[in-house]
Amino acid sequence: MGRRNDHKREDLRTLALAAARRIMAAEGVRGLTARRLAREIGYSPGTLYNMFENLDEVALRVNAGLLDELHGRLAAALASQPDAPAALRAMARAYMDCARAEPGLWNALFEHQLGEGRPLPDWYEGRITRLFRLAEEVLAPLFGPGGEEACHRSARVLWSALQGISSLALARKLDPLAQLPAEVMADDLVDTYLAGLAARRA
Amino acid sequence: MGRRNDHKREDLRTLALAAARRIMAAEGVRGLTARRLAREIGYSPGTLYNMFENLDEVALRVNAGLLDELHGRLAAALASQPDAPAALRAMARAYMDCARAEPGLWNALFEHQLGEGRPLPDWYEGRITRLFRLAEEVLAPLFGPGGEEACHRSARVLWSALQGISSLALARKLDPLAQLPAEVMADDLVDTYLAGLAARRA
DNA sequence: GGGATCAATTGAACAATGTTCATTATCAGA
DNA sequence: TCTGATAATGAACATTGTTCAATTGATCCC
Numbered sequence: 001m002g003r004r005n006d007h008k009r010e011d012l013r014t015l016a017l018a019a020a021r022r023i024m025a026a027e028g029v030r031g032l033t034a035r036r037l038a039r040e041i042g043y044s045p046g047t048l049y050n051m052f053e054n055l056d057e058v059a060l061r062v063n064a065g066l067l068d069e070l071h072g073r074l075a076a077a078l079a080s081q082p083d084a085p086a087a088l089r090a091m092a093r094a095y096m097d098c099a100r101a102e103p104g105l106w107n108a109l110f111e112h113q114l115g116e117g118r119p120l121p122d123w124y125e126g127r128i129t130r131l132f133r134l135a136e137e138v139l140a141p142l143f144g145p146g147g148e149e150a151c152h153r154s155a156r157v158l159w160s161a162l163q164g165i166s167s168l169a170l171a172r173k174l175d176p177l178a179q180l181p182a183e184v185m186a187d188d189l190v191d192t193y194l195a196g197l198a199a200r201r202a
Numbered sequence: 203m204g205r206r207n208d209h210k211r212e213d214l215r216t217l218a219l220a221a222a223r224r225i226m227a228a229e230g231v232r233g234l235t236a237r238r239l240a241r242e243i244g245y246s247p248g249t250l251y252n253m254f255e256n257l258d259e260v261a262l263r264v265n266a267g268l269l270d271e272l273h274g275r276l277a278a279a280l281a282s283q284p285d286a287p288a289a290l291r292a293m294a295r296a297y298m299d300c301a302r303a304e305p306g307l308w309n310a311l312f313e314h315q316l317g318e319g320r321p322l323p324d325w326y327e328g329r330i331t332r333l334f335r336l337a338e339e340v341l342a343p344l345f346g347p348g349g350e351e352a353c354h355r356s357a358r359v360l361w362s363a364l365q366g367i368s369s370l371a372l373a374r375k376l377d378p379l380a381q382l383p384a385e386v387m388a389d390d391l392v393d394t395y396l397a398g399l400a401a402r403r404a
Numbered sequence: 405g406g407g408a409t410c411a412a413t414t415g416a417a418c419a420a421t422g423t424t425c426a427t428t429a430t431c432a433g434a
Numbered sequence: 435t436c437t438g439a440t441a442a443t444g445a446a447c448a449t450t451g452t453t454c455a456a457t458t459g460a461t462c463c464c
Contacts, residue, residue: 002458003412034451036365045415048452054452110369154394157367157387164366165359167312185359189395192356196398204429205441234424257422301422380456 006042013051016041021062021105029059032145036075060124063109067127070098074134083196084141092162092186099166099184110167135159142197154197161189208244215253218243223264223307231261231310242345262326265311269329270301276336287396291339294364295387301368301384312369337361344399356399363391 007015019040023031034055037046052058077094099106106173120128135155144149169182209217225233236257240247254260273286279296283289301308322330339359345353369382 001412001414001456003410003460004458005412006461009412033449035449046414047412050412050454120401146230153387153390154381156382157363157390157394160366160370160387161359161363161391162366163370164362164364167369168365180355180358183354184435185362188355188359189363192359192398192402193391193394194398195401196396199397199401200394203444204427205431205439205444206429207431207441210443235420237420247422248444250441251423252441 009051012041012043016048016051016058017061017065020058021065024059024108025102025104025175028104029112032059040144057121059108059112060121062105063112064124064127066098066102066105066109067131069132070095071127071134072099074131078134080137084138085190087138088158088190088194089187091135092190093183094185095162096166096182100171103170106166106170110163132156132159142194154193158190158193161193162186165189211253214243214249216246218250218253218296219260219263219267222260223267226261226264226310227304227306230306231313234261243372261314262309263322264307265314266326266329268300268307268311269333271331271354272297273329273336274299276333280340282353286340287392290360290392290396291389293337294392295385296387297364298368300383301372305372307366308372312365334358344396351369356395360395363395364388367391 014199016037020032020037023037023040032055034045034048037058038048048055048058052061056154073094081090095183096174119125132155135158136151139151139155139158143154164187165182169180169185218239222234222239225239234257236247236250239257239260240250250260262338266352276293279292280289283292292372306328321327331390334357338353341353341357341360345356367384367387371382371387
């Protein structure tokens with residue numbers, strides 16, 4: 001025991017987060033235990049509490065990493081699109097791809113029940129608003145000047161809707177018979193909603 | 203202490219479920235513990251395991267009750283509407299009202315992480331498919347004959363989207379600044395999506 | 405080098421969890 | 435009143451998150 005300089009403080013943190021992510025991907029948030037995570041990185045449970053406030057923070061940090069990845073993938077998918085509708089479709093696709101790639105982690109993202117009263121930490125909220133900004137930027141061209149409020153609203157509606165689709169479809173909480181692929185549903189949502197926006201503009 | 207015949211078997215079950223619902227409404231699923239629930243109904247923890255397989259079943263039964271209520275409210279809201287679009291709007295409103303009425307319970311409905319491998323029990327899946335049928339019936343008039351598949355898809359897309367909106371808006375997982383009321387978002391979704399359906403038909 | 409200081413790491417401890425099951429106290433019928 | 439049957443118990447077990455005094459290695463200064 002005592003200090004063992006096997007890892008520098010910051011390396012140990014990322015090591016722990018990597019292990020936590022591996023565990024959550026394989027067994028869900030349920031599988032993430034203090035003792036389990038400690039064993040995985042070759043340290044004792046107490047050590048974890050020197051670098052994180054509690055287990056909840058660990059899960060939240062892993063989720064934040066996922067959000068970063070999502071932001072990167074979405075931004076990349078948008079980059080090469082000719083117009084706003086194509087960009088939105090690409091974004092929805094990238095979203096579903098992300099969700100499909102690691103269902104366990106993805107579920108953890110939304111199943112995570114934040115403690116009763118207290119709010120999300122700032123460093124977490126920041127990543128969420130950043131994603132919304134992305135959606136708003138894509139939608140902006142579809143609204144004329146003065147349409148900021150409608151754009152703002154549409155971004156949130158579409159985002160929430162995509163989240164609902166990915167959440168229900170992947171958790172297989174939709175009806176078991178006649179499972180629709182999440183991608184098909186996402187396409188339907190984006191195409192129809194955009195058609196609606198265009199129709200109402202005229 | 204032995205049998206006490208204070209309650210008949212079935213009464214005790216409903217008594218326990220009522221208490222469980224009260225607890226979950228007030229403190230979320232997190233607050234529902236075996237000992238707590240037992241104390242609340244004046245029995246011992248062990249007794250719970252004579253009427254339920256485990257705590258998970260208790261939470262699932264409470265959720266099933268919520269789904270029943272939702273079905274009732276949706277059906278009532280639909281009944282008096284003149285046309286399909288109005289009915290859909292009413293449905294979305296009723297959905298959000300339900301969510302708003304008891305946020306704690308509602309969150310529990312979707313935050314509930316079902317055990318890793320095994321599926322939802324039949325008596326639970328039944329309530330879900332029943333809700334989907336309702337949505338499909340409302341949408342059917344908007345699709346001509348031969349549009350069954352599109353109708354089926356739209357029902358699931360709209361349903362998932364509503365779920366996403368209620369889930370994110372109520373859990374305040376949307377960005378904290380500029381909170382949109384869930385009702386506004388639901389209206390936007392339904393109106394725009396329906397406009398899109400109409401536009402694509404022509 | 406060697407002693408003093410500092411801080412990282414530990415592991416035992418605590419309270420609380422879900423779940424099981426032998427034991428017990430009571431009821432229902434003869 | 436006696437006799438099964440059975441509802442209810444609560445102690446027991448393994449496991450959880452979290453804390454914190456104690457310990458032990460590293461670091462610094464002389």
